[in-house]
Amino acid sequence: QYSTTAFLLGPGRQHRLASTTTASRTVLQPLQAESNDPWIQALQEAQGKSTGGLLGLEGLEKAGSKLRGLKGPAGEADKRLEQNSALLNWLADNGVWVYDKSDWGQAPHSLAVAVDTVDEAENERAGRGMVANREIKEGDELFHIPLDLLLTKERARTEFGHDVITDDMSEYIAIALLLMGERAKGKDSFWAPYINVLPTLDEVAPTWSWPEEELSLLEGSPVIRSTESMARKLEAEYAALQQGILTKHAALFAADAYTFDAFRWAFAMLFSRAIRLASLSDGEAIALVPYADLLNHNPFANAYVDARQTGWLKKVDEVAVYSDRAYKRMEQIYISYGPKSNADLLLLYGFALDRNPFNSVDITVALDGNDPLFPQKKAFLDGVGQPTTMNFPMYNDRYPDEALQYLRLICLAPEDNKAGVELDRLEFANKISDANELRVLSLIQAACEAALEGYPTTEEQDTAVMSDRGMFGALTKNQRMAVKHRRQEKRILKRTIAAVTKERQRLSMPLGI
Numbered sequence: 351q352y353s354t355t356a357f358l359l360g361p362g363r364q365h366r367l368a369s370t371t372t373a374s375r376t377v378l379q380p381l382q383a384e385s386n387d388p389w390i391q392a393l394q395e396a397q398g399k400s401t402g403g404l405l406g407l408e409g410l411e412k413a414g415s416k417l418r419g420l421k422g423p424a425g426e427a428d429k430r431l432e433q434n435s436a437l438l439n440w441l442a443d444n445g446v447w448v449y450d451k452s453d454w455g456q457a458p459h460s461l462a463v464a465v466d467t468v469d470e471a472e473n474e475r476a477g478r479g480m481v482a483n484r485e486i487k488e489g490d491e492l493f494h495i496p497l498d499l500l501l502t503k504e505r506a507r508t509e510f511g512h513d514v515i516t517d518d519m520s521e522y523i524a525i526a527l528l529l530m531g532e533r534a535k536g537k538d539s540f541w542a543p544y545i546n547v548l549p550t551l552d553e554v555a556p557t558w559s560w561p562e563e564e565l566s567l568l569e570g571s572p573v574i575r576s577t578e579s580m581a582r583k584l585e586a587e588y589a590a591l592q593q594g595i596l597t598k599h600a601a602l603f604a605a606d607a608y609t610f611d612a613f614r615w616a617f618a619m620l621f622s623r624a625i626r627l628a629s630l631s632d633g634e635a636i637a638l639v640p641y642a643d644l645l646n647h648n649p650f651a652n653a654y655v656d657a658r659q660t661g662w663l664k665k666v667d668e669v670a671v672y673s674d675r676a677y678k679r680m681e682q683i684y685i686s687y688g689p690k691s692n693a694d695l696l697l698l699y700g701f702a703l704d705r706n707p708f709n710s711v712d713i714t715v716a717l718d719g720n721d722p723l724f725p726q727k728k729a730f731l732d733g734v735g736q737p738t739t740m741n742f743p744m745y746n747d748r749y750p751d752e753a754l755q756y757l758r759l760i761c762l763a764p765e766d767n768k769a770g771v772e773l774d775r776l777e778f779a780n781k782i783s784d785a786n787e788l789r790v791l792s793l794i795q796a797a798c799e800a801a802l803e804g805y806p807t808t809e810e811q812d813t814a815v816m817s818d819r820g821m822f823g824a825l826t827k828n829q830r831m832a833v834k835h836r837r838q839e840k841r842i843l844k845r846t847i848a849a850v851t852k853e854r855q856r857l858s859m860p861l862g863i
């Protein structure tokens with residue numbers, strides 16, 4: 351099947367030829383019932399009427415338990431399977447190796463698209479996801495995607511022209527315009543099979559889309575502030591578009607395709623699935639990467655999505671994903687969306703995790719206007735380009751060094767600097783004096799206590815809601831996320847208070863004891 355030329359063109363090119371020369375619409379194989387493994391049997395039941403032997407996996411549960419039957423009306427499950435099928439056929443037609451068989455220089459594709467997954471550790475549904483359909487070794491290439499499948503600012507420019515997609519337009523706005531336009535084209539869009547698997551705004555449910563009643567469950571959390579600011583920013587950006595290019599180029603932008611609702615949906619897609627490709631040969635770019643964006647997040651995963659260059663005679667960029675560890679068949683494959691706090695996850699992706707090593711709560715600290723050293727401190731802060739009020743994240747097991755440095759300055763008293771040394775000659779990276787350090791610790795404690803008082807419920811009350819499985823299960827997903835999130839924030843604040851209390855005691859002890 352392969353000409354020598356194809357072979358000489360190198361692996362990237364070869365793969366593309368492979369998929370176009372061998373593409374047939376139904377080559378994706380179902381998992382074989384080679385055993386009485388209940389997972390495999392349930393999987394086959396779940397495949398239902400799926401066309402082309404594509405996989406429709408219902409969520410992953412604890413090892414050994416069966417796959418759950420597809421939820422919801424049967425029609426809905428079939429529809430999602432058909433959408434998966436159409437997506438995979440589209441990928442195959444466009445040069446992505448999604449075949450469950452090997453070929454010259456090409457290992458069989460090792461993934462299946464699950465129509466609905468469950469985050470096992472959190473017991474929450476996570477929408478579509480990717481599952482290993484064979485054993486995967488650490489470092490295996492999971493798939494690679496040609497750049498011409500991506501939605502980027504560059505593609506928006508091809509669609510709308512340089513006059514509309516100007517150099518100074520943000521990549522997010524450009525891709526949002528492209529996405530809204532392609533969605534409005536329906537089945538005539540090149541990306542239709544991709545757009546059909548994208549969730550709705552309510553399915554993603556970033557906090558900026560929550561109704562007021564649900565948002566009120568987050569009272570006390572700093573995420574309310576970022577949510578409100580995001581909602582305002584989206585409104586302002588849309589208003590600016592309306593007054594600008596949507597009106598100026600009304601012939602290009604049909605009013606019913608570029609509504610505020612469509613804009614909010616497009617931004618929910620961008621925030622929750624766009625990827626910053628850092629290693630493109632022309633510099634970095636933001637992109638929606640079909641297929642790669644079906645991978646769910648696990649903060650403990652080390653895999654990520656990026657571009658790479660292939661080809662021998664001519665270098666070609668493509669997006670590739672490798673496994674970060676070995677996976678057993680039927681395990682869900684995760685990537686990391688980055689070291690994100692629950693507040694960020696809620697704001698951008700619509701979920702919060704109980705087990706999140708990157709979780710943090712921002713506390714606010716400010717220079718006191720009545721501080722006798724206010725003028726010097728303010729001048730110093732101005733000089734280093736820092737404001738007189740700052741937010742710092744408190745983590746489960748640490749607070750950042752920057753917070754300590756800032757607070758050592760804020761808490762500096764005249765007696766800490768009897769020699770009257772210029773502030774810019776003081777070394778804030780190190781303890782200035784025990785007394786200063788004690789004031790710093792007290793300030794952190796006070797800020798955490800004030801933050802805790804801002805929540806209308808206690809951690810114990812939140813735990814009681816979560817432990818009552820009936821009550822917790824009866825809440826909406828957003829409500830459950832809100833309770834989970836505020837409880838974790840309170841836990842961090844309490845742990846921080848405990849840690850600074852211990853440190854204060856240590857510092858107050860006379861030497862030698």
Ligand SMILES: C[S@@+](CC[C@H](N)C(=O)[O-])C[C@H]1O[C@@H](n2cnc3c(N)ncnc32)[C@H](O)[C@@H]1O
Nearest residue numbers: 469476477478622623643644645646647699701
């Ligand atoms: C890049 S997409 C991943 C594919 C997505 N599940 C889908 O159905 O298209 C990101 C979205 O997936 C969901 N998601 C990803 N990881 C999750 C997790 N660990 N728990 C809950 N939801 C998750 C969230 O809705 C998030 O906004």
